[in-house]
Amino acid sequence: MKILLTGAKGQLGQALQRTLTAHAVTAYDHAQLDITKLTNVRDAIYAMYPDVVINAAAYNNVDGAESDPLSSYRGNALGPRNLAVATATAGIPLLHVSSDYVFDGASTRPYHEFDRPHPLSAYAASKLAGEDAVRELNPKHYLVRTAWLYSAVGKNFAKTICALAQQQSEVRVVKDQIGSPTYVPHLATAIATLISTQAFGTYHFANQGAASWYDLTCALYRQRGITTPVQAVTTPEFPRSAKRPAYSALMTIQDPTILLPTWEEGVVAFAKAISEGKGTV
Numbered sequence: 618m619k620i621l622l623t624g625a626k627g628q629l630g631q632a633l634q635r636t637l638t639a640h641a642v643t644a645y646d647h648a649q650l651d652i653t654k655l656t657n658v659r660d661a662i663y664a665m666y667p668d669v670v671i672n673a674a675a676y677n678n679v680d681g682a683e684s685d686p687l688s689s690y691r692g693n694a695l696g697p698r699n700l701a702v703a704t705a706t707a708g709i710p711l712l713h714v715s716s717d718y719v720f721d722g723a724s725t726r727p728y729h730e731f732d733r734p735h736p737l738s739a740y741a742a743s744k745l746a747g748e749d750a751v752r753e754l755n756p757k758h759y760l761v762r763t764a765w766l767y768s769a770v771g772k773n774f775a776k777t778i779c780a781l782a783q784q785q786s787e788v789r790v791v792k793d794q795i796g797s798p799t800y801v802p803h804l805a806t807a808i809a810t811l812i813s814t815q816a817f818g819t820y821h822f823a824n825q826g827a828a829s830w831y832d833l834t835c836a837l838y839r840q841r842g843i844t845t846p847v848q849a850v851t852t853p854e855f856p857r858s859a860k861r862p863a864y865s866a867l868m869t870i871q872d873p874t875i876l877l878p879t880w881e882e883g884v885v886a887f888a889k890a891i892s893e894g895k896g897t898v
């Protein structure tokens with residue numbers, strides 16, 4: 618397949634380029650293609666008429682969005698809207714990526730694709746607006762919600778918390794937020810399968826199971842042989858600008874044949890990648 622990929626330098630953008638080697642991928646980073654510019658988006662898409670467009674670009678500053686919601690809406694709503702407009706005109710499928718944060722966390726079981734979103738923050742509202750635009754404007758859409766992404770490359774919680782262990786005598790981590798930590802290469806593999814199905818719709822792709830940030834930290838430290846003590850704290854003890862859902866674990870009922878490994882297997886794969894020098898902390 619001919620694939621146009623946006624957000625090439627992000628965590629997912631990089632993993633997709635490593636995964637989609639059987640396809641002809643043209644990858645654009647932010648400087649090469651700003652998805653908030655409709656003319657540029659149209660020019661890039663119509664220059665190659667790809668078989669599918671994958672949008673891995675996003676504004677991901679969850680706390681920053683509270684003070685700068687317009688930047689969040691530009692990256693997460695206007696950008697996907699532009700991609701949906703340009704792809705729909707040419708009948709090209711669009712795969713867009715959204716977030717577990719579109720849910721409010723009131724659930725006591727993992728969220729599936731037919732649960733109703735209710736965003737709590739400006740970032741989450743902008744991601745939901747992006748979903749709505751894609752659904753409304755291009756019927757040939759794959760909308761993939763994922764969660765708590767980390768990989769050996771890029772900026773993410775797993776790398777930050779491993780680096781902190783070298784700088785602090787003790788690390789404090791929130792225990793009352795539960796989600797689905799997801800190792801990005803596992804997500805990239807699932808996306809590679811999905812794009813050839815032509816089964817358009819919304820999908821929840823995350824590593825299986827649920828964990829708190831505290832659980833994830835303990836598992837990362839165990840795998841990496843880090844002995845720095847980890848202290849569990851509550852959300853009010855660790856105030857942030859943006860409200861996060863207390864519970865946002867994801868599950869899929871849409872396509873149970875495309876299941877990601879468990880979150881613990883994600884941690885093992887991450888530690889292996891770091892020890893093999895495929896990234897640094």
Ligand SMILES: NC(=O)c1ccc[n+]([C@@H]2O[C@H](COP(=O)([O-])OP(=O)(O)OC[C@H]3O[C@@H](n4cnc5c(N)ncnc54)[C@H](OP(=O)(O)O)[C@@H]3O)[C@@H](O)[C@H]2O)c1
Nearest residue numbers: 624626627628629647651652674675714716763764765766
């Ligand atoms: N990270 C998570 O924990 C998480 C959780 C749930 C869902 N998601 C979603 O998963 C997807 C992939 O996330 P990720 O972690 O791979 O993100 P990432 O590492 O932050 O990468 C996003 C990329 O998008 C680029 N970008 C930002 N604005 C752009 C624009 N207007 N035009 C073109 N490129 C732009 C960024 O470039 P610059 O850095 O140069 O701006 C960056 O390279 C996103 O849709 C994200 O919302 C992420």
